[in-house]
Amino acid sequence: MLHDTFAAGLDALRAERAALIEHHGRRITSEVTVSQAARGMRGVAALICDTSVVDPDRGLVIRGVPVLDLIDKLPEDVFHLLLTGALPSAAQRAALQHDLAARAAVPDAVWKVLRAMPKDAHPMAMLSAGLLALEDQSAFRRRYSEGLAREDYWRPALDDALALIAELPALAAGLYRIRYGKGKPLVYDPELDWAANFCRMLGVEDERFYRAMRIAVILQSDHEGGNVCAFACHTVGSVLSNPYLAVSAGFNGLSGPLHGLASQESILWVNGAIERYGGIPNVPHVEEYTWDTLNAGRIVPGYGHAVLRGQDPRFTGMVEYGLRYFGADEVFGTVVRMSEVVPKVLKAHGKAKNPYPNVDAVMGAVWHHFGITELPYYTVPFAVSLSLGLLAQLVINRALGSPIVRPRSVTSEWIREQAERD
Numbered sequence: 001m002l003h004d005t006f007a008a009g010l011d012a013l014r015a016e017r018a019a020l021i022e023h024h025g026r027r028i029t030s031e032v033t034v035s036q037a038a039r040g041m042r043g044v045a046a047l048i049c050d051t052s053v054v055d056p057d058r059g060l061v062i063r064g065v066p067v068l069d070l071i072d073k074l075p076e077d078v079f080h081l082l083l084t085g086a087l088p089s090a091a092q093r094a095a096l097q098h099d100l101a102a103r104a105a106v107p108d109a110v111w112k113v114l115r116a117m118p119k120d121a122h123p124m125a126m127l128s129a130g131l132l133a134l135e136d137q138s139a140f141r142r143r144y145s146e147g148l149a150r151e152d153y154w155r156p157a158l159d160d161a162l163a164l165i166a167e168l169p170a171l172a173a174g175l176y177r178i179r180y181g182k183g184k185p186l187v188y189d190p191e192l193d194w195a196a197n198f199c200r201m202l203g204v205e206d207e208r209f210y211r212a213m214r215i216a217v218i219l220q221s222d223h224e225g226g227n228v229c230a231f232a233c234h235t236v237g238s239v240l241s242n243p244y245l246a247v248s249a250g251f252n253g254l255s256g257p258l259h260g261l262a263s264q265e266s267i268l269w270v271n272g273a274i275e276r277y278g279g280i281p282n283v284p285h286v287e288e289y290t291w292d293t294l295n296a297g298r299i300v301p302g303y304g305h306a307v308l309r310g311q312d313p314r315f316t317g318m319v320e321y322g323l324r325y326f327g328a329d330e331v332f333g334t335v336v337r338m339s340e341v342v343p344k345v346l347k348a349h350g351k352a353k354n355p356y357p358n359v360d361a362v363m364g365a366v367w368h369h370f371g372i373t374e375l376p377y378y379t380v381p382f383a384v385s386l387s388l389g390l391l392a393q394l395v396i397n398r399a400l401g402s403p404i405v406r407p408r409s410v411t412s413e414w415i416r417e418q419a420e421r422d
C-alpha cells in the first residue's frame, strides 16, 4: 500500500523538483568561504532535503510540523509522514504495520556473524556488521543487477527500506542480548506496534517503556540532510550502493563521540558526577564538575550543537516525559539538574555557540531507568530511530534520480594563488 501511496505522488514530486531547477536553478543557497571549507563546511547549504528542517531557534520541524506536535503519534506514522508528506489514514497505518511485521525476521546467519565478533566489540560496530550481513537480502541489489530502469529505482529501494525498518528493532535488540549475555534473540510480535516490539525484544515488557520508546524514536527520527549520519548515508546511496550499505555507512558516522556516541558519553559523565558527589550533585557541585571538565581540555558531552542556537525540543520533549513518570530517578534527576546549570558555565566559558543540552544529554537516562544500563549500547536506539529519516530521504532521492554527490576540493596552493591574483 505504501508503494501505491508513494507512486501516486511521484509525478508531482518529480515535476516540483524539475520546476525548482528550471525556475530557480541559478539561485545561490550559500557562498563558501575558505574558513568554511577548512572548518567542516559549517553553514554551507549545499543539499536539498524536504523531510525535515532544523530551525536554529525552533529545532526539528518534520514536514512542516514541529516535532513536539508529533510525539503522540507512532513511529510508523512518522515514517509515512517523512516519506510521503502526510500522516497515514488508519488503514494505511494498519497496512504498514502488517507489512513491517511480515518482514521482521532476522536470519540465523546474522546472529552467527554477531556471535563470532570479539567479546568487546562495540554495539554500534555490531549493528553495522549486522546490516552488512543482511545485505544479501537487498531487493535493490538484485533488481539492479537484473537491469532496472532509472525511473524504477525507488521501488526496490522502498522494498529495502521497509525490510530494514522491520528488521532493525529485532537486530538491535538481538545484538544487545548476544553482547550482554541476556539470552537468545527474541522474535517480533505482530500484535504489538514497532516501538513496543523493540522494547519487548530487548527483554523489557513495560507499557511506560513502550511509550518512552515511541517518543524517543519520533524525536530522533530525522534531522535534515546535512548531519554526518544523513550526509554519509546520502553520499553512499548516491552511487547506487544499496540501502543496507548506505544505512550502515550512516550508522558508522553516527558512532562518533561528537555525534550519536555522545549519548553514551553523556551518561558516563553524569555517572561520574553522581559517584564524585555521592548522589544528585547540587548547583555548586555541577559548576565545579563542569569547569573541571572544561579546564582539562575536554568537551561536555550532550551539550552544544552545530546548527541549533536555542533549546533542543528533542531534549525538552524527553525530559517532560521523564519528569511525569520517573522524576525521582537518580540519573535522570542529575541530567535535569545539570541542564539547569551547565549552560551558565558554558556561556561563561565563552566558546560553544550553543550552551544548551541536546538530545544526547537525556536519552541515556531513559534507557538506564528501564534497566538498559550498558552505556555503550546507547547509540543503538538512536540509530534505529534515525533509520526512519535516512530511509525516507534515500527513497525520495532514488525517486528523483538524484545524481552522485561529488563536490570538488581545492589545494592550499590554489587558495594562495587566487589570493595573490586579486
Ligand SMILES: CC(C)(COP(=O)(O)OP(=O)(O)OC[C@H]1O[C@@H](n2cnc3c(N)ncnc32)[C@H](O)[C@@H]1OP(=O)(O)O)[C@@H](O)C(=O)NCCC(=O)NCCS
Pocket: 042, 257, 258, 259, 260, 262, 298, 299, 300, 301, 302, 303, 304, 305, 306, 307, 351, 352, 353, 354, 358, 359, 360
Ligand atoms: C555538537 C558539536 C560537535 C558542535 O560542534 P561545533 O559546530 O564546532 O560547535 P561550536 O561552533 O559551538 O564550537 C565552538 C567551540 O566551542 C567548543 N564547544 C562546543 N560545544 C562544546 C561542549 N559541549 N563542550 C566544550 N566545548 C564545546 C568547540 O569545541 C569549539 O572549540 P574550538 O573553537 O576550540 O574548536 C559540539 O557542540 C560538541 O562537541 N558537543 C558535545 C558532543 C555532543 O553532544 N554531540 C551531539 C550533538 S547532537
